[in-house]
Amino acid sequence: MADLLINLDALKRNYLKLAGMAPGALCAAAVKADAYGIGADRAGPALWRAGCRDFFVAHLEEAVALRPHLPKARIYVLHGPAEGESAAYLAHDLIPVLNSLPQIDIWTATGGNHPAVIHVDTGMNRLGLGTDEVAELIDNPDRAPFPVALIMSHLACGDEPGHEMNALQQARFSVLGEALRDSRKEAIPLSLANSAGVLLGANYHFDMLRPGIGLYGGNPLTEGDNPLEPVISLQARVLQTREVRPPAAVGYGAVYRVSGPTQLATLDVGYADGFLRAFGEGRWVPEIGGHKAPIVGRISMDMTIIDVSAAPPELVAPGMAVPLIDGVDGIDRAALATGLSAYELLTLLGHRYKRSYVETNG
């Protein structure tokens, strides 16, 4: 079976690098969507060993699954509680992110002494309290009688450093977040920065960073060199090799026809593994031993066929692993080639692969 290689040492170095950019702030980690596809059960404890104590997931179910792997961590649930879910939050010692007054009311009903995060919308219009709702909380702190563990917002355009939304959201968060904080008795940290926000500079750091994509080796910015290390690489195994001659067709739809004697290798990876058809038909060209091995024909559900005519035969025998995505910026280059985002690629990979982890002193 194809193999997703995950370098937990690189993950930890990426964490420490991002955390080091804002030494005065806590550095949390976004581990939603199964840690962007690499496995939250392994990424979470590795990040803990690197010093991370604060972990963000999207769903209650993700938090419950993660808790046994991080028994002492603070685990925050970005979607917040729906009606009837509060008991599960309490049972697993989870911290909800409250995104609206109705969610604040749901959490208040737990008795008013369990901590929660308040999410303030600053222009993304996705989740979070609107300005009117924040004003209502400021005027009436008893509307949220529980301890507030954090006040957060989220950047819509952090990956584009020059986008006007960044300064706008930063300014709104300074005003709204600080006013909300100052209306309450406790000392409450503020948090705005995803990975891109960390790179945008000190104005964006506030008290807690919440990187995601950068931890996993994706470039947080849409342009410029990626300051983070690659974490994943993808290998597939050769199922079969075959020599074909014109007018042989290859794969579904017979859309590819060889133009001369051609050595093919069929690999055990396909779109059901997250290796979508968008990689095919010339868009992505793997290399074997420094030689191009283009994908030919349509990618199948469980298989991909490559032209290995130029590759050293001793590297493409049945059972051998060949690299499909690797190297510096492999994920970012794959995103460019396929038209998918690096985020999509990461989260789609890893569902079905065998995962192999590397960690020193894990």
Next chain:
Amino acid sequence: MADLLINLDALKRNYLKLAGMAPGALCAAAVKADAYGIGADRAGPALWRAGCRDFFVAHLEEAVALRPHLPKARIYVLHGPAEGESAAYLAHDLIPVLNSLPQIDIWTATGGNHPAVIHVDTGMNRLGLGTDEVAELIDNPDRAPFPVALIMSHLACGDEPGHEMNALQQARFSVLGEALRDSRKEAIPLSLANSAGVLLGANYHFDMLRPGIGLYGGNPLTEGDNPLEPVISLQARVLQTREVRPPAAVGYGAVYRVSGPTQLATLDVGYADGFLRAFGEGRWVPEIGGHKAPIVGRISMDMTIIDVSAAPPELVAPGMAVPLIDGVDGIDRAALATGLSAYELLTLLGHRYKRSYVETNG
């Protein structure tokens, strides 16, 4: 969490409909890639109750996981054994599909009395014995001393009934498959037809059908009405609603700006759930209570924002489920809208969703 609704009754009716098109043939089921994303642990037993006894998966690991759910079924592994895997095949009573002489040699080493399938390539050039290899087996039956349970091939262009490859592959399989069968002592069934092959007519049926996509409600042909019933529908839950006014931007990149007062709903589904960004930016328009509720802005990892201004407010309160993909040909229409294939959509959905199954007399 978003909810993938799976109608096992429809799955069983699709099986019976396809099986009924070739009453003289056995009807197997392709349940690889976790039964095209709907859950092999539930789809397999449901198909068994509909009368299916033969199940095809791609990977050894899939077969091992499926065995406890189908203790008496014949389970075939399309990728066949790699060096060192035969013991697992025997331990779980699995039938390998042998795609090359090297795989035949691997299986022969188990002692020569365990059944296997022989896969003959007839022009797809993906997996299967080439003509020379088949000729060698015909001349020298002892090269494969084990019982042959089935001789199979696979159509490259069955979804295009007029494609010249269909008749070509049918003719090659008749010649090669029958010659190989006749060279051996046992009575061996032949199999060529995937779902599309079933619809291509009696010439393509041989002794065993192996439908996949049609079981799961996808249209096996690229044109014409879909004769099968939909099996899956996708719902997401409303996390939050919000009214916004110009110049409000929505979502990542601030690429969408509302043109007037707009009621938004944020749903708990995103590309990490297989609901790729290709659904966004106008390509796919969900309907709520008969009213269009377009996706606005970029789809996020765990969330999607829709414009519910036209929808009845009582259908879009937080916690409520709204339909995203449903109805007759929902998957096929989604494929057309997104540029992904129905096969990709099916296999990508269902990794992270809560799955809800409907089955009468299950």
